[in-house]
Amino acid sequence: MHPAFSVIFFTTSSGAGYGLLALMGLFGAAGQLPQDRWFGLTGLFIALGLVSAGLLASMLHLGRPERAWRAMSQWRSSWLAREGVLALATYVPAGIFAIGWVFLENTSGLFALMGVLSTVMALLTVIATSMIYRSLKTIHQWNNCWTLPGYVTLSLMTGALLLSALLMVFGEQVRAVHGLVPVAIVVAWIVKYVYWRFIDTTQSLATPNSAIGVDGASVKPLDPPHSTENYLLKEMGFQVARKHATKLRLISIATLFVLPLVLSLIAYMGVGGMIALIAAVLAVMLAGLGILAERWLFFAEARHAVNLYYGAESV
Amino acid sequence: MTSLPQSTNKRLGLVIDLDTCVGCHACATNCKEWNTGGHMAPLTDQNPYGKDPDGVWFNRVHSFEVDRGDGPGVTINFPRSCMHCDNAACVTVCPTGASYKRAEDGIVLVNTDKCIGCKLCSWACPYGAREFDEDEGVMKKCTLCIDRIYNETLDIEDRQPACVLTCPVGARHYGDFNDPNSNVSKLVAERAGRPLMPELGYNPTNRYLPPRARRVDAENIGAQSRLDPVSPRKGFLSWVDNALSR
Numbered sequence: 113m114h115p116a117f118s119v120i121f122f123t124t125s126s127g128a129g130y131g132l133l134a135l136m137g138l139f140g141a142a143g144q145l146p147q148d149r150w151f152g153l154t155g156l157f158i159a160l161g162l163v164s165a166g167l168l169a170s171m172l173h174l175g176r177p178e179r180a181w182r183a184m185s186q187w188r189s190s191w192l193a194r195e196g197v198l199a200l201a202t203y204v205p206a207g208i209f210a211i212g213w214v215f216l217e218n219t220s221g222l223f224a225l226m227g228v229l230s231t232v233m234a235l236l237t238v239i240a241t242s243m244i245y246r247s248l249k250t251i252h253q254w255n256n257c258w259t260l261p262g263y264v265t266l267s268l269m270t271g272a273l274l275l276s277a278l279l280m281v282f283g284e285q286v287r288a289v290h291g292l293v294p295v296a297i298v299v300a301w302i303v304k305y306v307y308w309r310f311i312d313t314t315q316s317l318a319t320p321n322s323a324i325g326v327d328g329a330s331v332k333p334l335d336p337p338h339s340t341e342n343y344l345l346k347e348m349g350f351q352v353a354r355k356h357a358t359k360l361r362l363i364s365i366a367t368l369f370v371l372p373l374v375l376s377l378i379a380y381m382g383v384g385g386m387i388a389l390i391a392a393v394l395a396v397m398l399a400g401l402g403i404l405a406e407r408w409l410f411f412a413e414a415r416h417a418v419n420l421y422y423g424a425e426s427v
Numbered sequence: 428m429t430s431l432p433q434s435t436n437k438r439l440g441l442v443i444d445l446d447t448c449v450g451c452h453a454c455a456t457n458c459k460e461w462n463t464g465g466h467m468a469p470l471t472d473q474n475p476y477g478k479d480p481d482g483v484w485f486n487r488v489h490s491f492e493v494d495r496g497d498g499p500g501v502t503i504n505f506p507r508s509c510m511h512c513d514n515a516a517c518v519t520v521c522p523t524g525a526s527y528k529r530a531e532d533g534i535v536l537v538n539t540d541k542c543i544g545c546k547l548c549s550w551a552c553p554y555g556a557r558e559f560d561e562d563e564g565v566m567k568k569c570t571l572c573i574d575r576i577y578n579e580t581l582d583i584e585d586r587q588p589a590c591v592l593t594c595p596v597g598a599r600h601y602g603d604f605n606d607p608n609s610n611v612s613k614l615v616a617e618r619a620g621r622p623l624m625p626e627l628g629y630n631p632t633n634r635y636l637p638p639r640a641r642r643v644d645a646e647n648i649g650a651q652s653r654l655d656p657v658s659p660r661k662g663f664l665s666w667v668d669n670a671l672s673r
Contacts (some may be wrong), residue, residue, distance in 0.1 A: 113550070130534055141542055175544020177565025182523035183543055186429040193522035209539075222508070248518065249627050250553045317554065317626040324505050325635040326619035327447065328495040334502060337487035340479045345548065346556045417556035417624065421507060 113251065113349040115411035122170035124270075127263065129162030131271020137234070139275075139289060140209070140219040141227035142390060146284050152213030155278055157396075159271075160206060167199055183249075191247055195240035204239055205229035222240045223333060238267045252316035252427060253414040258307035265300035273294045273372060273399050276379065277329040277392040285383050293395075295378040301369040304406070308361065315426045316417060323420040331421045348416040357413060360405055368402025371395070372408055402413075429521045431514065435533035436559035439571055439603040440511050440632035441591065442611045442620055446639050447598040448488075454590035454599060455486040458508075458569075465574045467539070471562035475609035481603075485509065485569040486590055497641045508590070510557035511535050517548035517557060517617030521524065524567060525566075534573055539565045553624050554631070576601075577622070592613075604632055624668030639642045 136155050139145050145155075171180045184200070186193040212223030219227060242263035245254040272293045273280040279286055318329035334426035342347075352360075382388040415427040440621045445626040462485060463470040472482030487576035494500040504669060511528075515535050518526045525541035526548050528534070537548075537557075553560040572588035575581060585592065591599040604613035611634070614620060620634035659665045 121540070133448055174544075175546075175559065175561075175566075176542065177539070179523070181543070182525075182541055184522070185523050186522050189429045189431075189519040190522045192520060197521060229622075244520075244547070245521070249629075250551060266620050269438045305468075318624045322624050322626060324445070324489075324491060324493075324503065325623050326491075326493050326494040326495075326503060330500075332492045333489065334492045334496075335490040335495040337455075337489045338462065338484075340481060342481060342487075343549075343558045344483070347549065347559070348555070384475075416550070417553035417627065419506075420624075421555060 113411045113414040113416060114347050115408045116173055118173035120407045120411065121403060122166040124161045124166075124265070124407050125169070126166030127238060127241070127267040128270035128274060128400075128403070129159045129164075129166065130345050131201075131267040131269070132159040132274045133163065133202070133271070134231040134234040134268065135207060135271050135275050135289070135387050137186065137206075137284070139229075140213065141224035143220065143224075144286055144288055145219070145279075146282065147213070147217045147219060148282070149214045149217050151278075151282050151284070152210065152217075152219075154247045154282075155275065156206070156210045156213065158274065158278070159339035160203070162200070163202075168347035191240055193244040195237060197238040197245060198233060198240050202230065202233040205233060215221045226297060228262060235264065235267075236262055250417045251414045251422075252314070253311045254410075256302060256307075256310060256314075261303045262300075265296070265303045266406070269293075269296040269300040270403055273376070273392075273396050276376070277389075277396045280379065280389040280392045281381070283384075287383070290383055292375055297369055297373045297376060300371075301365075303403075304369075308328055311413060316415075318417050318427060320420050323417070327332060336422075344418055349422060350416050352409075352412040357409065358408055359366055362363065364402050364405040364409060365404070367398045368406055372399045372402070409424075429518050429524055429526055431518060431528050432530040432533075436532055436605070437532040438511075438513075438609065438632050439534060439576070439602070440604055441508070441571075441588070442600040442602075442614050442634050442636060443506055444598040444600070444614075444618075444636045445503050446618075446636060447596050448506060449596055449598075450488055450490050453593050453595060454490045454506055455484060455488050457589045457593035459484055461575070462570070465572070466570045467537070467567045469562075470567065471560055473545070473561055481561075481572075483567050485556070485558070487555070491533050495641075501638055501641075503638060506547040506590070507554060507556075509535060509556055509571070509631070510633040510634075511569075511571060512632065513630035514628060516551040519550045520547045522547070533591040534571050534574070536570055537566055539563065539567070544564050548579070553627050553629065568578070571601075582657060592593045592606055596624065604634075618664065632634065649668075 171177045184196045189199050209226040209230050212218045242260040246259040249255050249392045276290050372395040375391040379388040379392040417427050455490040464536045482630045491503045492500045495574050518528050525538045542563040543578045560567050576586050589602050602609040618636040620636050622631045
């Protein structure tokens with residue numbers, strides 16, 4: 113699949129934003145985070161800023177962005193519509209939670225409830241995003257049980273990295289959050305590892321034979337149906353060279369998992385010091401690069417069934 | 428509504444005979460011609476007279492070489508268009524309600540006034556039936572010539588999809604698959620018509636008739652394998668024959 117920048121930016125940016133919002137809602141409601149209004153303001157501004165920037169980017173890739181409001185109506189059948197509804201609805205508890213924190217410096221009672229509700233809604237939105245891909249039977253690399261946990265764990269992982277670094281910037285120590293970061297990285301890494309193993313060792317049930325309804329030993333393309341690239345080839349026919357995919361995976365593993373894991377352990381052990389702060393901020397920056405590579409691969413390595421008509425031997 | 432109808436009164440669709448299709452692209456050309464003025468009009472093109480022309484088509488004719496293990500490979504010309512599936516995921520993924528499947532005849536259509544151009548429906552289609560119109564920013568697709576088949580200003584024999592009418596070898600057939608006595612149902616029964624990629628579970632309406640088995644060589648009836656030329660008995664040719672045989 114063509115890795116469109118707007119969709120890569122949307123899923124990674126809003127994923128990290130929802131992860132941060134979910135953790136702030138949960139830890140804030142539990143009274144684990146500083147009640148200071150400036151901390152609340154900065155954290156929720158980053159969370160909702162990332163979410164909103166992502167949502168705006170996702171509208172830019174529409175052919176008719178001015179009609180985007182229509183995309184909420186079909187929540188009964190469409191995961192994209194559900195995502196839209198959930199994304200908008202999340203602003204309500206998140207907004208009330210933010211009012212309590214920023215204006216009243218209060219994250220308990222009703223505001224705690226709104227915090228927990230923000231967590232639930234944020235996670236549901238990320239799940240809806242992942243289900244857009246998970247539900248497409250045309251793309252074996254997405255239509256499997258590892259897509260959803262991949263999106264959720266990476267969202268929480270990038271959110272945890274952001275929250276930990278933010279706490280350190282404010283000179284705060286919340287062991288539970290700093291300790292959560294390496295755990296989240298390991299979990300996300302395991303899920304991504306299993307996902308990559310799965311797509312490397314399995315393929316779609318559809319074959320060139322079933323695509324044209326003729327049995328036989330081999331189906332070879334003879335004459336193409338058109339002399340230049342068409343919409344299908346531009347959108348669905350993207351192919352990433354195997355050697356580049358391998359290299360990009362290594363880059364992704366190093367910057368998304370290995371280095372942030374080491375840095376987050378350094379930050380956890382030296383919490384309160386300057387080195388810990390630098391390590392936590394560096395981990396965020398590296399993971400930011402890594403998640404872009406990971407999401408680019410998620411699209412580039414996805415092989416759509418229509419490619420069977422254009423010479424692919426398997427998808 | 429992008430929820431699918433439980434069942435449809437008719438199941439209109441096409442049967443395409445891969446044994447007969449000669450790959451002339453007339454169906455694709457006439458499709459473009461009719462539909463650029465029809466329900467989905469216009470089917471825009473980018474750079475149509477330039478080096479890299481590109482544009483919206485509802486029908487694409489591939490050709491493949493298939494080795495079936497019964498002699499040299501066979502050439503199969505393969506027209507590909509919308510299958511008007513029972514489980515049309517292109518409809519259910521649509522967030523706006525622009526895509527829909529008609530309960531009366533099963534035809535899958537796009538309301539281009541509601542389409543936001545998110546392209547998700549084209550991702551959901553394994554057959555590559557939907558093509559994005561760059562000019563209008565909306566998705567377009569085969570309508571089964573809904574503006575021909577119900578068009579009372581046309582003669583009754585012309586109320587068929589443009590691709591079916593134009594096929595010079597009669598490789599395309601149109602009808603109701605819910606009617607066991609329709610021409611398409613009979614053809615599918617006779618020739619073991621097949622749905623494409625049934626393993627993906629879309630339950631497409633259109634069926635493809637696979638090429639018939641290769642004709643086996645005739646039995647040995649004792650005929651000479653090679654014929655000797657008859658020598659002329661008289662006249663000029665006989666003289667030439669004799670002179671050269673000497």
